Amino acid sequence: MHRWRFCLPALIVLLAAATVSAQVEDNLERYSQANGEGYLKPLVQELGVSLNRGWFRSGHVPAFGLSLRIGVVAMTTPVLDEDKTFTATTEGAFKPVQSAQVPTLVGNPQSLKLSGTGGTQYAFPGGLDISSITLGVPQLTIGSLLGTSAVVRYIAVDLEDNDIGDLSLLGFGARHSISQYFPLLPIDLSLGIFLQNLKIGDDLVKLSTLHIGLQASRGFGPLAVYAGIGRDQTQAELNYTYQGGAESSAVSFEFDGDNGLQTTLGAALNLGVLFLNGDMTFGQRQAYSVGLFLGF
């Protein structure tokens, strides 16, 4: 039975970041590099897909003019079943060495135990049983000059955990109108590039994302439908201390998230000073985003 508790995650990146981050580090300490990467990779993959969403809601960028929109974007990526387990190998002096399908960070919260020589036991940590990676980030869009607009995301949170440190996210991007060069095009078309860096603690987690792609849209009064096709790139670097009983050692490794083509379909509503949008992205993983903005 899960206890429900209302929280206000939409304004905070990596919701409940303090407790989740602390738990991530505790569980990671059980793993050296080979197992640590398998344990954490699904979270990084889904986090990268989520963070690369919500940058645009139109293919239209005015050639000139002042526009300012500030709001919140919420993104979610459902966790796939295949992401909930990975093949881990026993470590240390445990005998015999064995491999097993064990929970990843997003998997079953129960630890998996293997039996060894004489009845000894080896325990792999459980996961957080997460069904989706859901984030909310504040975002500012400013435009436009020479058919180019800029977008910025920024948040810094004190996690109130001296062991973990702080969390910060900085992202920025730009979209340039292609359709301004082709006035007879029946749709609005733009090219965008968006980069982000997420950092937790001094160096526990460093995540960088990049999305480059084309955006297209067509308006029907206050409603517009839009689409995008682009390429995601996510890279992560993790640093923690492996606790192998009496010995401990620093572990540091880098790996890539889902890097590949993503296709987005969505709709946006212009309600005067209020702007709403929602879209779905298809690729190696599906993702969804919703935006709520105020501005002009």
Add this chain to the structure above:
Amino acid sequence: MTRLFRSLILLTALWFLTAGLTCETRQVEVPVLGTAETPIQIETDTGAFSQDEVVDLTDIVQDILDQQDFDQVIAILLESVTYTITDNESAVNTMVSGEIQVSSSATGELRPLIEMSGVNLTDIADVEQSPDLNAQGVLEINRAISPLAGGGNVIYIHVGGTATPAPPPLIRFKIVVKVTVTVVGLVETEVPVL
């Protein structure tokens, strides 16, 4: 009608961004390693040796409990027992045969844990050995460390055997027995869900 439609869309979006996003509690099982070791000095001028020592896991287990702030301790598991020959001052190619036995109490019966048969002290000096463990000894250690069985976290060790070739010279070495346990605790944490 348009105003109602706009209001519904706005409320749905706000729900998604705030109330639709809630936190659930997860009880996660976290295993944490702890290790304790004890050096046992062996010295014999007859070739036969017998020595008793204890491995006390009390402080290690308590440190883990203090640092991890578990909501509940589910189990304390024996992960491995190893030994290392150090400070070997015996003649080159001294061979040792014997046994490491354990008990969960000072007066309890000793159970076999590790068998040493024709172990060359020179060959394995300062190299940690991970031998097969006897189930009787493992069970005895589990009695000592199990919180459910009221274990005191103290393991009584007896090392006995013979060394060849027989002295002189004096046979002298240390055998460091290391016990690694895993404390599995339950931690409650909040995770965001849609």
